[in-house]
Amino acid sequence: xxxxxxxxxxxxxxxxxxxxxxxxxxxxxxxxxxxxxxxxxxxxxxxxxxxxxxxxxxxxxxxxxxxxxxxxxxxxxxxxxxxxxxxxxxxxxxxxxxxxxxxxxxxxxxxxxxxxxxxxxxxxxxxxxxxxxxxxxxxxxxxxxxxxxxxxxxxxxxxxxxxxxxxxxxxxxxxxxxxxxxxxxxxxxxxxxxxxxxxxxxxxxxxxxxxxxxxxxxxxxxx
Numbered sequence: 001x002x003x004x005x006x007x008x009x010x011x012x013x014x015x016x017x018x019x020x021x022x023x024x025x026x027x028x029x030x031x032x033x034x035x036x037x038x039x040x041x042x043x044x045x046x047x048x049x050x051x052x053x054x055x056x057x058x059x060x061x062x063x064x065x066x067x068x069x070x071x072x073x074x075x076x077x078x079x080x081x082x083x084x085x086x087x088x089x090x091x092x093x094x095x096x097x098x099x100x101x102x103x104x105x106x107x108x109x110x111x112x113x114x115x116x117x118x119x120x121x122x123x124x125x126x127x128x129x130x131x132x133x134x135x136x137x138x139x140x141x142x143x144x145x146x147x148x149x150x151x152x153x154x155x156x157x158x159x160x161x162x163x164x165x166x167x168x169x170x171x172x173x174x175x176x177x178x179x180x181x182x183x184x185x186x187x188x189x190x191x192x193x194x195x196x197x198x199x200x201x202x203x204x205x206x207x208x209x210x211x212x213x214x215x216x217x218x219x220x221x222x223x
Contacts, residue, residue, distance in 0.1 A: 002136070003222055006143040006192075008103055008150060008165045009038040013139070017093065017100050024084055025077070032077070034104045037066055040166055066108055066162050073110035081105070082116045095123050096141050099150065106153050109162035121154060132211045133223055144207060145193070148174030155179075171208065172200035191215055192223070 003011030009018065018035035025032070039045070040053045040062075052058050073081075081101050088094050102120040105112050112120075128141035142150070152174030153163050168184040169176045171193045177183040184194035187201070190212045195201040211223065 003139060003143075005041060006132075006145040006171070006223060007169060008100075008146045010041050010146070011139070013093075014100060015039055015042060017097055018104060021081070021085075021097070021101060021104065024081055032072065032081075033065070033069060034108070037062070037069065037104065037107045038165060070108040070110050070160075070162070073105060073108055078105055078110045079113060079116075082113070082119075086116075086119065093140070096127050099123055099127060103150060103153070103165060106157050106163040107165060109160050111159045112157075117154070124151060124154075131207045136222070145169070145171040145174070148172065150174070152176070152179060168194040170194055170196040170200050172196070172204035187212060189214055 003013075005011065008014055015035060015038070018038060022032050022034050023030075045053075082098070085094070085098050085101050089098060091097075099120065102112065102116070124147065127147070129144060129147050130139065130142070131144035148171070149165065149169045152169065153165070156175070156179045157163055164176065164178075167176055168186075170184045173196060175184075175196055180196055182196065184196055187193040187195065187208070191214075193204075193208055193212070195204070
């Protein structure tokens with residue numbers, strides 16, 4: 001299991017589950033294509049794809065895709081997704097899969113029923129969370145920055161407004177530029193963490209210190 005970032009959809013587990021959710025109601029024309037909204041972080045993506053993801057042309061393609069997916073989900077498929085996977089929470093990764101259903105719904109800007117939204121909040125403390133690096137075989141659920149990223153999304157989500165999980169989010173409070181009015185800044189040393197301000201950086205330092213290593217000194221790509 002590989003992980004190249006600490007947040008949602010920055011590891012094999014999340015992307016594999018997103019691909020599984022794509023086919024909740026079938027393949028071919030029934031494929032929901034939800035993973036297409038979040039796979040831009042994939043470390044194994046071909047270089048030409050990574051370059052394309054950074055272009056204005058791709059931004060237009062992605063925006064149009066998100067509108068199409070949102071319309072599809074708002075037609076009733078989003079509610080059906082929650083119904084399907086909430087019934088399977090007892091399965092392995094079942095609870096975390098529901099978390100990712102919620103994240104994908106918010107990524108699309110889709111409508112989420114009040115009871116589903118509250119259930120997502122109830123699930124968060126029940127999901128395994130490792131603050132920093134852990135052995136791949138034990139790497140389940142959230143990393144700390146991803147957990148706070150998800151909680152901030154729940155706090156600030158507005159239906160009809162796609163919530164980005166790829167743009168920088170504060171590793172301490174999880175907020176993005178749309179929440180604070182200011183873009184988080186990278187940690188000057190490791191270049192892997194972002195913070196709203198010095199207060200958030202200071203508050204997170206104890207947790208961040210073990211992994212705050214300059215890029216040239218990192219022994220591996222996995223985090």
